[in-house]
Amino acid sequence: MTKEKKGGKLIVFSAPSGSGKTTIVRHLLRNDDLNLEFSVSATSRSPRGKEVHGKDYYFLSLHDFKHKMKNEEFLEWEEVYRDNFYGTLHSEIERIWAMGKNVIFDIDVVGGLRIKKKYPERTLAVFIKPPSVEELKIRLKKRSTESEEKINMRIAKASVEMATAPRFDFIILNDTLEHALEEAERLVAEHIAKPIFKDVSEEE
Ligand code: 5GP
Numbered sequence: 001m002t003k004e005k006k007g008g009k010l011i012v013f014s015a016p017s018g019s020g021k022t023t024i025v026r027h028l029l030r031n032d033d034l035n036l037e038f039s040v041s042a043t044s045r046s047p048r049g050k051e052v053h054g055k056d057y058y059f060l061s062l063h064d065f066k067h068k069m070k071n072e073e074f075l076e077w078e079e080v081y082r083d084n085f086y087g088t089l090h091s092e093i094e095r096i097w098a099m100g101k102n103v104i105f106d107i108d109v110v111g112g113l114r115i116k117k118k119y120p121e122r123t124l125a126v127f128i129k130p131p132s133v134e135e136l137k138i139r140l141k142k143r144s145t146e147s148e149e150k151i152n153m154r155i156a157k158a159s160v161e162m163a164t165a166p167r168f169d170f171i172i173l174n175d176t177l178e179h180a181l182e183e184a185e186r187l188v189a190e191h192i193a194k195p196i197f198k199d200v201s202e203e204e
Helices: 021-029 062-070 090-098 109-118 133-143 148-162 177-193
Strands: 011-013 036-038 041-043 058-061 074-081 085-090 102-107 123-129 170-173
Touching: 011 021, 011 109, 011 177, 021 102, 021 177, 041 062, 062 074, 062 085, 062 133, 074 090, 074 109, 074 148, 085 090, 085 102, 085 109, 090 102, 102 109, 109 123, 123 177, 133 148, 170 177
Parallel strands: 011 102, 011 123, 036 102, 041 058, 123 170
Antiparallel strands: 041 085, 074 085
């Protein structure tokens, strides 16, 4: 990064799946004042429901994903579930910054914290906390796009993820969606209004 551009901020929303973070991220994307563009992750999992390649994810074969890992094409990657890899391509961030926009991520807690570590100044890292693990179970079952086994895998992972919440810049409790949306909007607006200082990890 040599030149300062309009935009250029990174906004990370991480949470156990079913916490409502995708709803919050979609809401923020509709607010033009925030100048946000969604970071489309790459994944080796298969598309679910109406998911579209290049919009929801870049759906790659396991072979292609591993090839890109080897080539160091990822800013971060994670084996979120066994054989299900997810990651952020450097090319995706560059694409969005070239548009003069801020990048918003809907990613796993480990990936979120990695981005924060790489770009500590540019990144706002927010953890969305579900009211309880019980509530999370209900939400995931209602979504019913997955098998019982997969849902149980996600719930087991949720407890581990909850423990990372204090490492984020802010925690939003998603008890009522309206409150969570307001809080998210305020935090993002404050972050993008700040001037950009070059992050230590960006020094060549
Ligand atoms: P899902 O299969 O429900 O779309 O996503 C599963 C998990 O992978 C979610 O917690 C989601 O946030 C996470 N995830 C999606 N994209 C990325 C990414 O680029 N990097 C990492 N580390 N996690 C991701």
